[in-house]
Amino acid sequence: xxxxxxxxxxxxxxxxxxxxFWCNPISGHATLYWYQQILGQGPKLLIQxxxxxVVDDSQLPKDRFxxxxxxxxxxxxxxxxxxxxxxxxYLCASSLRGGGPNTGELFFGEGSRLTVL
Amino acid sequence: xxxxxxxxxxxxxxxxxxVTLDCVYETRDTTYYLFWYKQPPSGELVFxxxxxxxxxxxxxxxxxxxxxxxxxxxxxxxITASQVVDSAVYFCALSEAGYNQGGKLIFGxxxxxxxxx
Numbered sequence: 001x002x003x004x005x006x007x008x009x010x011x012x013x014x015x016x017x018x019x020x021f022w023c024n025p026i027s028g029h030a031t032l033y034w035y036q037q038i039l040g041q042g043p044k045l046l047i048q049x050x051x052x053x054v055v056d057d058s059q060l061p062k063d064r065f066x067x068x069x070x071x072x073x074x075x076x077x078x079x080x081x082x083x084x085x086x087x088x089x090y091l092c093a094s095s096l097r098g099g100g101p102n103t104g105e106l107f108f109g110e111g112s113r114l115t116v117l
Numbered sequence: 118x119x120x121x122x123x124x125x126x127x128x129x130x131x132x133x134x135x136v137t138l139d140c141v142y143e144t145r146d147t148t149y150y151l152f153w154y155k156q157p158p159s160g161e162l163v164f165x166x167x168x169x170x171x172x173x174x175x176x177x178x179x180x181x182x183x184x185x186x187x188x189x190x191x192x193x194x195x196i197t198a199s200q201v202v203d204s205a206v207y208f209c210a211l212s213e214a215g216y217n218q219g220g221k222l223i224f225g226x227x228x229x230x231x232x233x234x
Contacts, residue, residue, distance in 0.1 A: 003161070004161075031220055033220055040226070040227075041226055041227075042121070042208050042210070042224025042225050042226055042227050043162070043208075043222070043224050044224070045220075045221050045222065048220060048221060056221055089160065091160075091161075091162070093162075093220070095220050103150055103167065103212070103214070103220075104150050104152050104164075104167050104210070104212050104220060104222060105164045105167060106162070106164060106220055106222070107164075108161045108162040108163075109161055110159055110160040110161045111160045111161070
């Protein structure tokens with residue numbers, strides 16, 4: 001079974017530029033998450049989708065971050081304009097659904113490492 | 118507010134030693150879930166275990182064991198006879214139990230375990 005795919009693995013940009021990350025979840029997984037992991041810290045949830053609807057985006061800095069999940073499969077996360085403090089690894093994860101017997105059992109991708117100069 | 122604290126930032130042991138990773142959590146919810154995830158150098162987090170707040174039974178899986186104590190709000194993880202392959206960053210996490218809330222994980226800062234041959 002293929003895992004969660006993310007691209008690009010690495011991206012270096014200057015502040016005020018824009019960047020987009022792509023995620024393809026495990027086939028059949030209804031719930032998709034974007035987490036931000038700053039160096040030396042645990043991941044923090046940015047946004048959660050159930051199919052193509054947003055369940056929780058309370059921690060997404062909406063003035064600069066946006067995300068979409070068209071057709072309930074792939075997702076993109078965009079940052080525009082980037083700030084220095086956005087330097088982090090952006091992790092995509094998926095699960096069968098947000099609750100139920102598999103609660104909290106998320107499958108993560110390898111992440112996209114962003115460096116903002 | 119929910120919070121997870123992993124006081125040990127780094128632990129270094131020699132192969133075959135036993136090691137315990139500490140996790141203390143805070144929550145006002147009476148129903149919640151606790152987790153441990155492993156993050157190897159490749160970057161993707163790997164689910165290890167889930168515990169709900171009503172199940173305080175300790176669990177053992179091979180060389181891994183978990184001790185959940187509600188009285189001290191702790192969920193500690195012990196690796197017996199550690200191996201070099203256990204070297205990774207380990208995260209403890211907490212989530213609410215409501216519908217679609219299970220994937221909104223609150224992570225601790227992580228403990229980097231280094232097992233030397």
